[in-house]
Amino acid sequence: MDQLNNYLFIAGILFSLGVFGVMTRRNGIAVLMGVELILNAANVNFIAFSRFGGMNLDGHIFGLIIIVLAAAEAAVALAIIINIYNNMNTINVDEASALKE
Amino acid sequence: MAELVFWFIAAFTVISAAFVVLNNQLLYSAVALLFTLFGVAGLYVFLWADFIAGVQLLVYIGGILVLIIFGIMLTNRISSVRLSQTNVQQGVGGAVAIWLFILISVVVSKTPWNQTDTIEPASTVGDIGTLLLTKYLLPFEAISLLLLGALIGAAVLSREGN
């Protein structure tokens, strides 16, 4: 009972930290790291439920899929970041503000 | 005993994660991320997810983290290890993150989870493999396609003269 809650709390902390990282970090790669934290938190959730919530091994499958997704996404994100660096000579997220008026 | 180890690993993970987002130096953050991922793998082991823990180590740390460090190296003029950056909107962001955590904890603690105790499996590898090719065949194939797409996309994006 309270074991599940523990894992869920941990996952929650990781998630909040990841969101904090996404919101506050200036470097693009640091933001990517935050995203990875979020994904990991979700993964922990899934595996925890798989163990305690009666999902058998379905949770593991989801976890696998999430890891695969994270990998693909990190690859593409880094490709984009490198492109931005080549064009603007900086990967400060602040300065990629072409959306501003 | 197990409890203690559990709590140690949990603390280790959380502290590393905090370090990831709060430190101003990129490489230090990357290394902290490494430790965090390690910690998470440990949590997986406690959760009887041996295969997943292995995959985590292999793919996340061996693949993604390396990729991240490559990215750090490639996008900074490296003269020293100190690649710094500062944070923005920490105040508000912190407040929002804390609120988010409070919300999640409230939800978690208030919900009566339907818990069942399962028996510890011997190894999950075989069962996962079977599931992948029977029940979750479609997601499996979809993931493959996704990987293909990511591959092509990354290749296209990093072409010369683009």
Place this chain on the structure above:
Amino acid sequence: MMENIFINYSLFILFLPLAAFLIQIFYGRRLPRQGDWVSVSAVGITLILSIAMFVAMLLDNDPEFRQEAGFTWLDMGSFSIELGFLVDNITVIMLLIVALISTCSHVFSLKYMEGDIRYSRYFAYLGLFTFSMNGIVLANNLFSMYMFWELVGVSSYLLIGHWFEKDSAADAAKKAFLTNRVGDIGFFIGIMLIYTGIGSFTFSHIFDGVANSMLTGTTLTLAGVGLFMGAMGKSSQFPLHIWLPDAMEGPTPVSALMHAATMVAAGVYMSVRLFPLFTTDALLVIAYVGGFTAIFAASIAITQNDIKKVLAYSTVSQLGYMILAVGTGVYTVAFFHLLTHAMFKANLFYGSGSVIHAMHHALHEKHDHETDPQDMRNMGGFKEKMPVTYWSMLISTLAIAGVPLFSGFISKDAILAGTLSFAQLHPEHFLLPVFGFGAAAITAFYMFRLMFLTFHGETRMPELIDDIHESPPEMTGPLVILATLSFFVFYTLPYFNPLSSHGWFTNLVVPVDAVVPGNLTAHEIEEGAHHAHHLAMYISIGVAAFGILLAWAMYIKKTLSAETWSSRAGLLYTLSFNKYYFDENYDKYIYQPTLRLANKVAWIDWELYDKYFINGFGRLTDWASRVTGKFDFDGIDQILVDGTGRIANLLGRTFKTVQTGKLQNYVLYVTAGVIIIMVIQSF
């Protein structure tokens, strides 16, 4: 059954000419023949309805016949005005007179006014007049009578001034209306005196009130005199007689209709209606005014050369006769004379119109626009050329002169009998019969003078005589009809005595006792008149014969020379010829001082009041508007209007800062939003 017919017919008789007026005035010019058939058919129907009513009255043979129908027009609690119709024998006869003469005028005008520049408007105004006159006839209360009284005045103004491009016509119209108004002041005062005393305008209520002594003595006399002043103005009695001769500027059919038969008779009609409430003093005033007017006007007529002016003064004189009759108490005889006079005087006017029409035509042929076609000195010897006109005018002249076998004799004789009996009762008023008989003699003289000068003897302008010819049937038709009606017999049916007035008229029009306590009753008046009847008859035949013989001697036989007599009369002749200088004196002593006073008052108004008071207001308004404008511009515009703009600007700039373009900010917002939603949801 009988009652409904009378009131219903009266409604049609009243409003058909009004409808014709409205149609003519708005659409007349667009209608074929300029719409004269609209007016003619309207009055024609009116005539048929009047004849029907007349026949019904004769068959009914009820001297007491009387119908009243009214409605409350204005009711303010303590003060209310009731209007309505009153139909009795007098009303029916009067309606017939109006309808008959109006129809004759309409038909006569078809040819007389042919080619006139304002043809349709002329007929419109004729319709308006007929409507107004019938309004007076049918009124059962002083209020509506006054309204229609004024309307008749307006119609008179419009018609006299029909050829308003001529200054003389425009002036004459103004004179007519204004003189009328002077009389109407008295009329109004009289009405108000009665209303104050009795509290109602309706005749029956007034008579009851006077009988119950709600209004007595001097006040009642003054009221009576006031009302009579209206008659003085409308019926052109001395001293308000000045307008009628000038009114001859209007077209001759108008003169025949209004200034001979109907409008001027309205004063007499009103006096006849209101006879019961005149006190003896008021009646005395009336009698003297009437008597004096009769002889006074006759004395002017003998020297006039314009054929229409002679007839105008003759009308004034005859109206004086009628008023004299009312004053001496034989008021039904006054109405009788009104009836006969309407017929023969209108005929005389139509005849003169026929002659003038012929003169116009002849002068036009000779391209002579200098000679006056209305001057009798240019006429003469028209008898063979215009036979119908001549014979009809001769018959009417015999009637007006008071020759037996004709209608005028009977009515005039009765009036003179009345004056004689009055003088017998009150020997101090001997002047009244003197006026009466004197005027009769003079009337006979000047009327035959007119006939002799126009139709007999040598033509004074021989070059014209070949072009003089008889008038078309539309003009001679009325002449024949009215000439026929100048014979006695139509008024004395079912009797055939040419010397006595007994007949359907005396049967149906019976005098009513005066309601003023102390006056003679009708019976006593009639008795007196009856006694004096024979004496009056002899004297009147005598003076008529004298007048005719004198005219014959002067103008046919030329045994007496008109020129010698006129130069020997010297001052008298000049006075008579110049109408006793009334107009000149009025101008010098009344008009000019009033104009001078008006000028002075106007100066005060213009130089003082306008300059300082009105302009001051103007400047004040200017200043106020400038201050307000400043306030509006600097205050409201700057603060409110611009301020709103600036606030919008400010808000815009503030909110613009949300759009930083930084993704992380957006993530923050999203997350915050999600949290907020979840928090809200959990409550």
